[in-house]
Amino acid sequence: MRPISARILEIVPETPTVRTLRFDHSLDPVPGQYLMVWVRGVDEVPMSISYRDGITVQLVGEATREIFDLEVGESLGLRGPLGNGFTLSGEKILLIGGGVGAAPLALLGEAAAEEGVEVSTLLGSRCCDEILFRERFERIGELVMTTDDGSQGICGRASAGLPALHLQEFDQIYLCGPEPMMADIIGRCPGMETKIQASIDRYFKCGMGICGSCCLDPSGIRVCIEGPVFRADQLVGTEFGRYKRGASGLKIERR
Ligand SMILES: Cc1cc2nc3c(=O)[nH]c(=O)nc-3n(C[C@H](O)[C@H](O)[C@H](O)COP(=O)(O)OP(=O)(O)OC[C@H]3O[C@@H](n4cnc5c(N)ncnc54)[C@H](O)[C@@H]3O)c2cc1C
Structure with a gap:
């Protein structure tokens, strides 16, 4: 799939470390699908689709710095939508997002609410300044918030909000x-693994199933093609929650 050149129509600062870019193209995604974003001269990096025409980016390194330096009217190369996306099912659903992980969940929640599904959200953030898409989630249903420092909502990690919900x-x-958050929540929901879908993050190079850098041990399933969304029972017994691999293929242990 060739990249399209997408012009930036709007840049929205969401938090001190996160901003949204809206493009002149509608991407027509299944919520949970991602784009390979070609930052010319730097890198091509995976980003979830957070609006039908947009992505929401957290500043962490070289490529995301370059994206933060772009202005309205400039452009990025976009390849996608790629991957499988979330499967929407049931009449009452719960979204659990941590940090910038709220990006694909907001799009999913809006699509679900449009279809008459009852949506609740548990949103974990480091502090009140880093809460992402609060208004989007409040608009579609019940919102429970946690912050690591207690500056908004329940004090603690996202799992501290679970007792406020009837799972x-x-x-x-x-x-x-973050993977430790998702592994922790799955561990607290024994017997519910087939009802949980998780979008997981691995190091993507090609985004087309060739390079193998995103494969999960031991099966070798490719996160860029068969994922990034997996049912929790598909993750049991894999490297998920224990380690991942970096750019060179070396293991990075979870702490
Ligand atoms: C399917 C998928 C969807 C994604 N969706 C989004 C999204 O919607 N928004 C978004 O902001 N990011 C998203 N990411 C993560 C994003 O791809 C990386 O943050 C990005 O590639 C980092 O590139 P960089 O060159 O800026 O950082 P690098 O220069 O590669 O890394 C700089 C530093 O940041 C660390 N780092 C790299 N990635 C992450 C990370 N994900 N979290 C924390 N630290 C990291 C590295 O270990 C390194 O220390 C997604 C990843 C995947 C696989």
């Missing part, structure tokens, strides 16, 4: 965020 009532639970 058994939900037909489906959707996760996206």
